[in-house]
Amino acid sequence: MSQDRSLTRVRVEGLFGRFNHRVDFPAGDTFVIVHGPNGVGKTRLLDLVSALAWPVNFTELTRTPFRSLELQFSDNSVLTVEKTETQEPNGLRFHLRGEKVETETWSPRESDATSDALRRTLLRSPSRFESLSRRERDLRNLLLHRSDVDVWSVLSELNPEIQRDLHEFMGEPAPQSLREFLSDFKVHFIDTHRLRGLQSSEEQPGRARTAASPTKVEEFSKELRGRLAKALEDNSRTSQDLDRTYPRRLLEEPADVSEQEIRDRYVEQEEWRRRLGEVSLVDEQTEVIDIPEEMEPWQRAVLWTYLRDTEDKLSTFNDILDRVSLLRDVVNSRFLFKTLEIDGNQGFKITNDDDGEELDLTSLSSGEQHELVLTYDLLFNTEPGALVLIDEPEISLHVSWQKAFMRDLQKIAELVKFRTIIATHSPQIAGKWADRMVVLGPDTE
Known part of the structure; x- marks a missing residue:
């Protein structure tokens, strides 16, 4: 996100049909900690925020039950995604408004048809992808041979030129101002599966790891x-x-x-x-x-x-x-x-x-x-100005390591220049920063 526009609030209503959550993130703060019991949607909240970075992960947005998701920014711009019943082709409506952005409303096409079209394109034009890196070729093979793979998450791993070509199958294209706004919203999500390496398309769950x-x-x-x-x-x-x-x-x-x-x-x-x-x-x-x-x-x-x-x-x-x-x-x-x-x-x-x-x-x-893995990812794979989402940084870490996490995170953030939302169950992660903690629960909003 540009230096003059940073995320200041996330609000979701009707998450899982029951929760209304609000996370305030003052523009002058470099991190906020989200805390709460299992089942209140901490991870899904991060998933939804991550899904809005371009290219949009429609699969995540459509599969997660919620009524509306709202992101507010320091320049007073507001991005809202609403779930509709039958008025829109895939039940999603995007609305962007603000003093420094054009007001736009957009409803993308149904995502399952889009997924099929993406796969057809990858099968039809193999020469178009000869210049891909090995990682991108592996991702392409996943799309071709594994119907259970989330197309939109794989698409986000491909290079921008190929993304543009494949996004033509989204149906009605997003308005340019909305597309530019979402492209400027840089998000780096470090989820709980951060140790999982890239599996080849031939590898099946349960098989021994290969070279x-x-x-x-x-x-x-x-x-x-x-x-x-x-x-x-x-x-x-x-x-x-x-x-x-x-x-x-x-x-x-x-x-x-x-x-x-x-x-x-x-x-x-x-x-x-x-x-x-x-x-x-x-x-x-x-x-x-x-x-x-x-x-x-x-x-x-x-x-x-x-x-x-x-x-x-x-x-x-x-x-x-x-x-x-x-x-x-x-x-x-x-x-x-x-x-x-x-x-x-x-x-x-x-x-x-x-x-x-x-x-x-x-x-x-x-x-x-x-x-x-977590330290390397933060230092080398995070763009300056990005919003970093970290889910359960305490996984497999001794209590003493958990207590040192925020100190090291701030050193890394100062060097790389990013802001962070951390979702955790661990009070040791917050430590002396308990005042930066937002508690999510059944009765919070």
Whole structure:
């Protein structure tokens, strides 16, 4: 969601035919905690909010019993989804209003027919999808071969160009202003199935896990390896550009600096290199420069230009360095007798503290995997400005880990820049933030 528009209230009426819930989320707050007994619809509330991000998950909206769902935003815009009886083709009516948005009303076509049309399209035009990533090809195969798969949730995983092509089967297209509004509503949902890896289309429930069905920890480890490789590629391009122009800049840019300024900057960069070396982004074994106490002007010019170039080169790693460093710090503050290392060839590398032996990622306990997956997902898969929905972060976590959750979440949110709605049963999650808790129950509204 844009910086000048953030979610400030969620209201649902008639959830399961009995509950009316309201969650206020002041624009100045970075998180709100939703708490309540089983069965009052905490998870479904998150599901409904997530369903409204474009492309809309009509399956979730139509299968969940409710009368109306209303989202209010800090710019006074309001998005309402109403369930109707027979007036609309699929029982849904969208209404958008506000001072800074066009007022729109839209009713999409019946979703089952849409699902069939999507599958027909995927079967009819296989060449159209040759450029898909492996993950997207797996998702396409799920659509083709598994009738129980939720089409709209799979569609949301495909790239935007393919989404646009397939959305033509939604019937009457959504008004542009509504489509833009929903596209700007960025939501990242971390549900209770966060350890579930992507299953191949041939894999059936109950079968043993195969090489084609990695765990989520393994998926994220491979993904991190790719991110590290891309960071190195970006750094290489920057380095080549700077090296090519180094002689000209050396001659054109006089260095009016002292020996002490040069020494201070060099020490800072050595610490920078050390941190980058810890996460496999640079070689720590660089030759040490012995900076003289007194230098000739040409020596200062050479060293200062070298240091400026080095800073520009190392700066290409800033974003990923901050994220992997926080990932490592959070995870290692939890793990006992084992350590997470960041490895350029592997992604995640877990070693035994006793003998230094490497451990298989699948040997991690459920709680350790939850901690690693949740922290990585928040740091690397969440867009700045997004609304993050986290369902039951306490799953498989020891009480001491639950108590530390909000502290770490705030560090991550400050770095990535997102806001969060947390649904939980655990009072330990809230801790000292009980005033940020919204209690949902039979008599709340």
